[in-house]
Amino acid sequence: MLDYQPFPNEPHCIDRSERGQQGAGLHGGEGLLRSAGHLKRRIAERVACGDSGDEREFAFYPPQLGSPYRERLADMGARRYGALGIAADDAQARARVRAENWNCFGASTALFCYLDRDMSTPQWADSGMFLQTVMLLLRAEGLHSCTQIAWAEYHHTVNELISPPNERMLFCGMSVGYANPASTHPSIPRAPLTETVTFLE
Template sequence: NWQCFGAPAALFCYIDRDLGRPQWADVGMYLQTVMLLLRAEGLHSCPQMAWSVYRRTVAEILSPPDGLILFCGMSIGFEDVTVDYIRTGRAPLDETVTFVEGWPTGEGS
């Protein structure tokens, strides 16, 4: 984790300290977009929330502007296919999503 899994690049994402929870969710959605764009370019990435625990240590190196707080780090590189590890699959959609039928439609909905 602390060596970015051997990746050649790392991204550290900061957010304004005064922003609220909705904006923190926005940052997560932004980072997902970054990760999808990286995949489109053949790169892999790994978001690392663990870095936020050591935000002061990271700040000593990066010197972010006052008023910003570290949201997370992200390792960026190419997958090492020679590493033998268990790859976990995705859960089936019906185990993670509930579809609600008969949602009201019409004026004002």
């Protein structure tokens, strides 16, 4: 499992990442960096009470996830929990591991990415490029990060503390800190190039 340690200063990469590619210059997303302590406590209280989260504002996965995506998702879960010695039928242990999402995996700081509700699919792609740019620049500063769509499951609580404009929708969070080299986490293989790229002559 990922295990982060806090860092003392605000990273410089957020400003630099805004210079990345944005389709037609719309900048339909927004990144907000904040100390996550109070937010982690608030969501931990909800999770401890068995609260499964808020209504979804968008689908995390297609309703009918077909092959080979279904198999890839199952394989990732098996590797993740298997690396921690957690059996497939141990629902309690799996829930405890999953709850670490809302503890930022031990990190003290999180970035939250919001999208304007009027934006369309290309602007979601722009936000993905923004997030990856942030993550690459964080590594250049010696920091580690993990994007987490899980934060959108408790978007009401996040919004209460961040107070975004009504036209903004929480897309995901990103934990930021120094990775603990002693932590246990699996290496998730990527699909082979032959499955993801077609080379045309």
